[in-house]
Amino acid sequence: MTAIQAFLPEDAPAMAAMREAAAPHKGEALGPAARPMLDTMIAATPATAGVVVEPGMVGGIAGFWCRPINAQRGARILYLHGGGYVLGSAQAFTNFVGQIAVRTGADTFVADYRLAPEHPFPAAMDDAVAAYLGLAASGTERIVVVGDSAGGGLTLALLSMLISETNILQPAGAAVMSPWTDLALTGASFRTRAEADPIFTHGALEAFASAYLQGHNATDPKASPLYGALKGLPPIRIDAGDDEVLLDDSIRYAAKARAAGSNVELVVWTGMPHVFQTSLGQFRAAEHSVAAICDFLRRRLINAAPSITNSLEA
Secondary structure, eight states, rough: EEEOOOGGGHHHHHHHHHHHGGGTTOOOOOGGGGGHHHHHHHHTTTOOOOEEEEEEEEEEEEEEEEEEETTTEEEEEEEEEEEESSSOOOOTHHHHHHHHHHHHHHHHEEOOOTTTSSSOOOOHHHHHHHHHHHHTTTTOSSEEEEETTTHHHHHHHHHHHTTTSSSSSSSEEEEEEOOOOTOOOOTTHHHHTTTTTTSOHHHHHHHHHHHTTHHHHHHHHOOGGGOOOOTTOOOEEEEEESSSSSSHHHHHHHHHHHHHTEEEEEEETOOOOOOGGGGGGTOHHHHHHHHHHHHHHHHHHHHOOOOOOOOOOO
């Protein structure tokens, strides 16, 4: 199912202000020096009451736990953050992820996977797998995976890898926001949304991809889940903005996964930019999107029975 959410008129002033502030920096190629800047922006997401944030280690991967006081027994979320594989940190995302943890009622681990260019492909993928396997080995009964942007791509690549594994607790579902599914950058929205996107250009994302891949094939499914195995995936929800050059990364992934028989719900938010959900408190659309995502996650964590995949069935 694909749903189109209309632009909310009350978001018009905040959107105009955001576009004005972003315009001088649109398309900037950002490297490691920009990490403090992005962390400051993401950390500005309002915190919520009822969650304890603490450092932790899962599967040998450092990160932060967001633990709500109303946590369900046996339910866990793995969160994989965005930042083009070059930027972002688990600690910076804890305010945003805390919102998801409280609304979903599940202990959530934000993995601090290694970043490029210091740690090129497949370091981020290896760390995502290790963190998931660590959660699965901890006695938890149900896991969902959530990610945004590059972390959304990691999430979907992880799902494709897990379906071929034997005797592994399979994810009960996944939710991704503006996932980067094609590091080959072949989507038509790089042309059709070039003007509408207030943040990214083809060149900016090409710089991120180059820093991460460092010559590796961009169509490797571990880097670009659009080219991966899409049959037998757990239920997936994708939320994307209509005003982002990566829109086709969501549309094409959803279409291919559905054609393979997987259950994918795609919601496109009119007038919204890349990963607008982190702008809770600024955009009403962010509140609506996060609420719907958390409703989807709650249903997957409560209703899904634990599943162990046998490789002969995948």
